[in-house]
Amino acid sequence: MSRTTSQYRNGVKVSENHGAGEWKAERLSALILVPLTIWGLWAAATLSGSGYDGATEWFRSPVNAILLAVTLVATLWHMQMGVKVIVEDYIHKAGTLRLLLGLNTLICLLLALASVFFIVRLALGSAPLPAGLGA
Amino acid sequence: MSNAKDPSAVTTGHVMQPNGRPRPMSPHLQVWRWHVTMLASILTRVTGSALYVGAILVVVWIAALASGAEAYATFVSLAGSPLGLLVWFGFTVSLLYHFAAGVRHLIWDAGAALTPKSADALSWGSIAFGVVASLAFWAYLFAAGRVSL
Numbered sequence: 001m002s003r004t005t006s007q008y009r010n011g012v013k014v015s016e017n018h019g020a021g022e023w024k025a026e027r028l029s030a031l032i033l034v035p036l037t038i039w040g041l042w043a044a045a046t047l048s049g050s051g052y053d054g055a056t057e058w059f060r061s062p063v064n065a066i067l068l069a070v071t072l073v074a075t076l077w078h079m080q081m082g083v084k085v086i087v088e089d090y091i092h093k094a095g096t097l098r099l100l101l102g103l104n105t106l107i108c109l110l111l112a113l114a115s116v117f118f119i120v121r122l123a124l125g126s127a128p129l130p131a132g133l134g135a
Numbered sequence: 136m137s138n139a140k141d142p143s144a145v146t147t148g149h150v151m152q153p154n155g156r157p158r159p160m161s162p163h164l165q166v167w168r169w170h171v172t173m174l175a176s177i178l179t180r181v182t183g184s185a186l187y188v189g190a191i192l193v194v195v196w197i198a199a200l201a202s203g204a205e206a207y208a209t210f211v212s213l214a215g216s217p218l219g220l221l222v223w224f225g226f227t228v229s230l231l232y233h234f235a236a237g238v239r240h241l242i243w244d245a246g247a248a249l250t251p252k253s254a255d256a257l258s259w260g261s262i263a264f265g266v267v268a269s270l271a272f273w274a275y276l277f278a279a280g281r282v283s284l
Contacts, residue, residue, distance in 0.1 A: 027244060030237050037234050041272065049281035051211075052204045059200070075190055082183050115194045118201040128203030 022081065029078040036071040043068070059122035072115045080108035175258035179236040182229035182265075189226040217284055227272055232265025 007014040043064065047055055058064055083104045091097045121129070149157035167173065199210035213219050239257045242248050248257055276282045 027241065030241060034234075034238060034241075037230065041230075045272070045276065045279075045281065048276055052200070052207045055200050055207070072190075072193070079183075079187055079190060083187060086180060086184070111190065111194050115197055118194075118197040121201050122197070126201075128206070129198075129201050 026078070026081050029074055029081065032074045033071075033078060036067070036074060039067060040071050056122065056125075059119065060125060062123060065119050065123035069116050069119045072119075073112050076108045076112045076115075080105055171255050171258045171262075175236060175239075175261055178262070179233060179240075182233040182236075185225065185229040186233060189229060192222070192226065215282065220282060220284070224269065224273060228265055228269045231268045231272075232261060235261035235264040235268075 006016070043058075047058055050058065059068075084101060087097065087100045087104065091100055149160065152158050196210060196214070199206045214223065236258075239261050242257065243254070248254060273282075
C-alpha cells in the first residue's frame with residue numbers, strides 16, 4: 001500500500017493516477033469502432049428505403065443484431081468518454097461539473113440499455129411494443 | 136488579492152499558486168493564428184457533439200421499428216422528409232469526418248506523421264474525406280433509388 005516507492009515498467013514510471021487508463025480506453029473504443037463504423041454505414045445503405053418488412057427481416061439475422069448491438073454499445077461508451085472530456089475542459093464549477101458528468105453517464109447508459117432491449121426484441125421477432133401497455 | 140476564501144478562485148477556474156497569485160492560464164482562441172490542425176481539432180469536438188444527437192436518433196429508429204408498422208411509418212415519414220434527409224446528411228458528414236479525424240489521431244498515437252507538414256496533410260485529408268465520402272454515400276443512395284426527395 002505504500003506510495004513512496006514508484007513502480008517502473010520498461011524503465012517508465014507506472015502512473016499512480018487514472019489518466020492512463022482513460023487514455024487507453026478512449027483509444028481502445030476508437031480502434032473497435034473503426035471496422036464497426038464501416039460496417040454500420042454499409043448496413044445503413046442496405047436498410048435505407050427497405051421499409052418495415054425489410055428492416056424487421058434484417059434484424060432477424062443474429063449476425064446483424066449482434067453487430068449492431070456491439071456497435072451501439074461501443075459508440076455509447078466512446079461518446080460517454082468524449083463528452084466527459086469536453087465537460088471537464090469547459091465546466092469549472094464543482095456542482096455543475098458533477099451534475100453534467102452524472103447526466104452524461106446516465107444518458108449513455110440508458111441509451112445502451114434501451115438499444116440492446118429493442119435489438120433483442122427485434123432479433124427474437126417479439127410482438128411490437130407496447131405489448132400489453134395499451135394502444 | 137487572493138486567498139482561499141476568494142470566490143473568484145472558484146468561478147473563474149483560476150488555480151491559486153502558493154505565492155497567492157493565480158496560476159497563469161494558456162492564451163485563449165482569439166490570440167492564435169488559425170491553422171488547419173486547430174480547425175480539425177475543433178471540428179472533431181463539434182462533430183462528436185453532433186453525433187451525440189445522431190446516436191439518440193439511431194436509438195429512436197430502433198425503438199420505432201420495435202413499436203410496429205404504424206409507429207415505423209410515422210418515423211419514416213419524418214426521417215424521409217426533406218428536412219429529415221438533411222439531418223441524416225449532416226449526421227453522415229459528422230460521422231465520416233469524426234471517423235477520419237479519429238483514425239488520424241490513432242496514427243499520431245502510434246508515433247507516426249507528427250511533423251507539422253504531415254500533421255497538416257492528415258488534417259486536410261480528414262476534412263476532404265468527410266465531405267467527399269458523404270457526397271459519394273448519398274449519391275449512391277439516390278442513384279440506387281433507396282432515398283428520394
